[in-house]
Structures are given as C-alpha cells and as structure tokens.
Amino acid sequence: MGFIARLKEDLDAARSHDPAARGSFENFFAYSGLHAIWIHRLTHRLWQNPGLRFPARLVSQLGRFLTGIEIHPGATIGRRFFIDHGMGVVIGETAEIGEDVMIYHGVTLGGRSLAKVKRHPTIEDRVTIGAGAKILGPITIGRDSAVGANAVVVKDAPPESIVTGVPAKWRHRDAQRETKPAVDPAEYEIEYHL
Secondary structure, eight states: OOHHHHHHHHHHHHHHHOTTOOOHHHHHHHOHHHHHHHHHHHHHHHHTSGGGHHHHHHHHHHHHHHHSOEEOTTOEEOTTOEEESOTTOEEOTTOEEOSSOEEETTOEEEOSOOSSSOOSOEEOTTOEEOTTOEEESSOEEOTTOEEOTTOEEOSOBOSSEEEEETTEEEEEOOTTSOOOOSSOGGGGOOOOOO
16 A cells, blocks of 8 residues: 555544544644654654664654654554544554554553563454553453443453453443433424524
C-alpha cells in the first residue's frame, strides 16, 4: 500500500471511529492520535535497522512531546489503528496491536517484568480499549473484545470478551443481544413556546 493510500486510510479510520471528526482536512492537522501513528511509522522503520535505534528513540521522544502519546519504536501496530483524544497513552516496546484497534486517552500497554523478553500485551484485531485502562504483561486480548475504562488487566481474555474491573474479569460478549439505549432521545424532546 502506498503512502497516500495509507494516509487516506488513516483519515477514513478517524472519521469512522469518531463522530466529532468533521473532515479529513481538519483531522489531518488537528488529531494528535493520527500524528502519533504517523511518527511511529517513521520511528518503527528506523528501529528495524539496529544502527538507527538512537535516532528512532529521539524522534519518538519528539513525537511524545508534540502529541502527549508515547509509543516505543519497537512496538508493532496494524492498520487503521486509532487513538481518540490521545493524551497519556503509553505503548511499550514489545506490544503488538492488530488491525482496526481503537484506544482512548490514558491507556497503558505496559510490562510487569524487567527481563528482555516479550513483556507487553498483544491486542488482536477490532479491540476497543476504554480510557485509562491498564493492560500489563505479555497477555493477549482476543479479537473483537472491549476493555472497560480504568480496567486493570493482567490475564488473557479470549476473543469476543468484555473485560472490566480491578483486577479485570472477562465475560463473553453477546453479539446477538439486542442493545437498547439507556435514554430514548424521543422521550426528551423539548417544546419551546416563545
């Protein structure tokens, strides 16, 4: 996939994940989550060459300064990854993120060991991670799962799970269950009499 096509795909991902995303022109200049991903792609490419790891770390730190999002150059990130709001996100060196993953601000994909092994989580395709969630250690969050806000996850979760709590527990996501809105906007229509 070419550079322009990948850029367009990122902008489309922002629009599909965020109802506040009004247009590609604005998103290109104003979305720190997109900027962080673009900077990461550069640093990850540098990181692949052992002789360029120092420049990769320097550019990564510049990206952190500009966006408030810290992504280690060694992290592996799939296509259409979207970070909404961004600030405070930390993604560790050995983290692996699949395609169509979305995370919110304050998420940490961190380690629990100082050993030089895989020590950060694997996030499979189409996972959503709520604001402030901490996913720690070389665990796997299965595809099509959702992690609740502020959850602290230290164990694997199978595909199609809902993961919540401290420490987090998982349950199967019931895709067939009908979901009803907690509030029906039609019941709250306001009539104005001037």
